Amino acid sequence: MTRKKQSIIAALGVTFGIGTYIIMMGFMNGLNGLLDGLILNRTPHIHLYNEIEPSIKQPIDLYRPYKNKTRFVHSIKPKKIQAKIHNALPLIDYLSKQKYVIGVSTQVKAQSFYLGGSTQLNGMLSGVDVEKEKELYSLDQYIVEGSILDLKQNDKGILLGAGVAKKLSLKLGDYIQVTSKSGEVQALKIVGLYQSGMAEVDNVQSYISIKMAQRLLGESNDYITDINIKLKDMTKAPELAKKMEAKFELKAIDIQTANAQFETGSSIRTLISYAVSITLLIVAGFGIYNILNMLIYEKMNDIAILKATGFSGRDVRYIFISQAIIIGIVGGILGLLMGYGVSVLIDNAKFETAALPTIKTFPVIYELKYYIIGIVFAMVSTFFAGYFPSKKAEKIDPVDIIRGQ
Amino acid sequence: MKKILEAKNISKVFKIPEEIQILKDISFSMNEGEFVSIMGKSGCGKSTLLYILSTMDTDYTGELYLDNLLISGQTSDYLSHVRNKHIGFVFQFHYLLAEFTVLENVMLPAKKLGIKSYQEIEHDAMEKLRLLGIEDQALKISSRISGGQKQRVAIARALINHPTIIMGDEPTGNLDSKNTNIVFDIFRELATEQNLSLLVVTHDDDFAKRTDRIIMMEDGRIV
Numbered sequence: 001m002t003r004k005k006q007s008i009i010a011a012l013g014v015t016f017g018i019g020t021y022i023i024m025m026g027f028m029n030g031l032n033g034l035l036d037g038l039i040l041n042r043t044p045h046i047h048l049y050n051e052i053e054p055s056i057k058q059p060i061d062l063y064r065p066y067k068n069k070t071r072f073v074h075s076i077k078p079k080k081i082q083a084k085i086h087n088a089l090p091l092i093d094y095l096s097k098q099k100y101v102i103g104v105s106t107q108v109k110a111q112s113f114y115l116g117g118s119t120q121l122n123g124m125l126s127g128v129d130v131e132k133e134k135e136l137y138s139l140d141q142y143i144v145e146g147s148i149l150d151l152k153q154n155d156k157g158i159l160l161g162a163g164v165a166k167k168l169s170l171k172l173g174d175y176i177q178v179t180s181k182s183g184e185v186q187a188l189k190i191v192g193l194y195q196s197g198m199a200e201v202d203n204v205q206s207y208i209s210i211k212m213a214q215r216l217l218g219e220s221n222d223y224i225t226d227i228n229i230k231l232k233d234m235t236k237a238p239e240l241a242k243k244m245e246a247k248f249e250l251k252a253i254d255i256q257t258a259n260a261q262f263e264t265g266s267s268i269r270t271l272i273s274y275a276v277s278i279t280l281l282i283v284a285g286f287g288i289y290n291i292l293n294m295l296i297y298e299k300m301n302d303i304a305i306l307k308a309t310g311f312s313g314r315d316v317r318y319i320f321i322s323q324a325i326i327i328g329i330v331g332g333i334l335g336l337l338m339g340y341g342v343s344v345l346i347d348n349a350k351f352e353t354a355a356l357p358t359i360k361t362f363p364v365i366y367e368l369k370y371y372i373i374g375i376v377f378a379m380v381s382t383f384f385a386g387y388f389p390s391k392k393a394e395k396i397d398p399v400d401i402i403r404g405q
Numbered sequence: 406m407k408k409i410l411e412a413k414n415i416s417k418v419f420k421i422p423e424e425i426q427i428l429k430d431i432s433f434s435m436n437e438g439e440f441v442s443i444m445g446k447s448g449c450g451k452s453t454l455l456y457i458l459s460t461m462d463t464d465y466t467g468e469l470y471l472d473n474l475l476i477s478g479q480t481s482d483y484l485s486h487v488r489n490k491h492i493g494f495v496f497q498f499h500y501l502l503a504e505f506t507v508l509e510n511v512m513l514p515a516k517k518l519g520i521k522s523y524q525e526i527e528h529d530a531m532e533k534l535r536l537l538g539i540e541d542q543a544l545k546i547s548s549r550i551s552g553g554q555k556q557r558v559a560i561a562r563a564l565i566n567h568p569t570i571i572m573g574d575e576p577t578g579n580l581d582s583k584n585t586n587i588v589f590d591i592f593r594e595l596a597t598e599q600n601l602s603l604l605v606v607t608h609d610d611d612f613a614k615r616t617d618r619i620i621m622m623e624d625g626r627i628v
Contacts, residue, residue, distance in 0.1 A: 004504070301500075302502055304500070305500045305501070305502060306513075307461070307485065307488075308459075308461060308488065308494050308496075308500070309488070309489065309494070309513060309514040309517070309562065310485050310486065310487075310488040310489020310490065310492075310514050310517055310518070310566075311485060311489070311517055312481065312482045312485035312486070313481055313482070313485070314482065315485075315517065397461060397462055397463060397464070398461045399456040399461045399462040
């Protein structure tokens with residue numbers, strides 16, 4: 001019924017509309033995911049540690065005779081507590097067995113100095129279980145040189161912050177001396193360079209093995225300062241953190257609290273991506289509607305012929321709607337292919353940034369959801385684009401068209 | 406003689422662009438096998454009348470009988486069926502579906518009617534095309550044949566469902582005298598040999614004179 005060329009143009013209209021939608025959603029969400037990952041991937045969902053803070057109940061609060069009196073205590077000092085988590089090993093064991101936990105990793109944090117000749121640089125050494133860090137927080141993605149596995153094999157290795165390495169003009173394979181608060185000095189071999197993309201972190205942070213950290217601090221092998229938990233459902237973090245805090249008498253920081261400003265940014269980006277997706281769909285929808293509408297009005301002549309030769313209004317409507325849906329399906333599927341194709345192209349396009357050392361190409365996600373939305377939308381919009389004019393064509397007397405010629 | 410078509414007191418008013426009564430109280434009838442032409446000046450309402458008689462225009466007052474059945478006031482689905490089965494229509498312009506083949510154009514109304522199988526319809530269509538002497542064009546795309554041939558294809562299409570009446574709105578209006586004669590001879594033959602009724606609006610005096618009866622119209626009335 002429809003001239004081939006016009007049908008192709010109409011289908012192409014659908015194709016471009018849906019293709020653009022897929023590309024934009026894939027690309028935008030890819031970038032969003034990248035930004036989210038920048039923070040979320042390397043932040044534990046719940047972080048357990050001992051916080052140095054004043055006791056909530058002061059001795060006077062416990063003294064009965066003053067129970068109903070107003071009490072003032074001046075110059076409260078924090079209680080001296082250990083950074084060590086008490087009974088850490090059974091605790092870790094218990095946590096790893098919980099159903100809501102993906103994994104638990106432990107760290108020994110050691111305040112220290114990097115020694116470079118006569119200069120001393122402030123540093124933070126984290127003793128980590130490399131495999132766990134890799135598995136849970138993709139530590140390997142931030143190693144720009146060397147390999148994370150070398151740290152596993154070499155207790156005396158260090159993944160040195162890229163900023164420190166630059167300041168001390170050190171390179172892979174060199175030795176660096178570090179000293180802890182306790183005065184212990186160790187020479188460590190640089191097995192990798194760590195670059196998070198945040199200068200203030202890279203200038204301070206380095207990773208060593210847990211054993212080495214414990215040795216530096218002069219502590220035994222049950223000395224653990226931090227427990228990091230990755231949950232199956234991140235949104236449950238605040239609630240669980242509160243429970244853990246009460247149960248284990250430790251400070252528990254959930255990811256939402258730790259990154260409040262990031263949360264805001266993330267939700268704004270989500271909002272933007274929704275707004276863009278709705279705008280794209282509306283624009284694509286109107287485009288599709290217009291093209292098909294025009295196509296059908298051009299076919300009024302054929303409608304008159306069909307009606308004059310005895311086709312009923314319902315037949316005419318059926319023909320046009322089915323044509324519209326065919327255009328919608330064909331155009332929509334082509335749109336999905338085009339969207340996928342261009343997504344792959346973008347995915348392979350070069351994209352390098354200092355902040356993300358391991359990212360070499362633009363991030364694009366391929367989420368089935370957007371492809372389904374795309375094809376459903378193509379079909380719904382073409383259906384309506386076919387439905388309204390065909391409804392009109394159904395009612396019109398053929399002579400009104402013929403006489404208009 | 407059997408009355409095939411009867412119009413009683415048909416009136417029609419055009420409201421746009423201004424109110425004009427285009428048809429005033431028209432009554433007439435025609436018999437089976439009759440070849441009738443309607444003549445009149447431009448704007449006298451002859452085409453309008455034909456569209457009403459062919460059930461394509463439903464916006465009128467009065468009564469219309471086809472084969473002694475009341476047509477006026479029926480649903481549009483019923484009217485479509487009537488057009489499909491009982492009325493064959495030939496326009497001034499051929500009105501073929503340009504991207505279909507000649508054969509497909511002819512077969513279309515029969516496919517819609519859906520009584521016969523595809524093979525029977527195809528056979529019938531070829532028969533009609535042969536009757537009109539254009540069977541060799543059957544597989545061509547309908548926009549690729551000459552004007553006279555197109556008009557003959559339109560006639561073949563009008564005949565495919567063995568209608569009771571054929572109506573034509575200046576079917577020869579766009580044709581040269583040679584093709585006009587061919588079309589007239591076809592009509593004549595259909596009327597005499599197949600006892601088909603024909604109602605044709607025309608400007609062509611020569612054409613009209615050779616029909617059985619001429620209905621002259623002036624200012625919305627039959628004179």
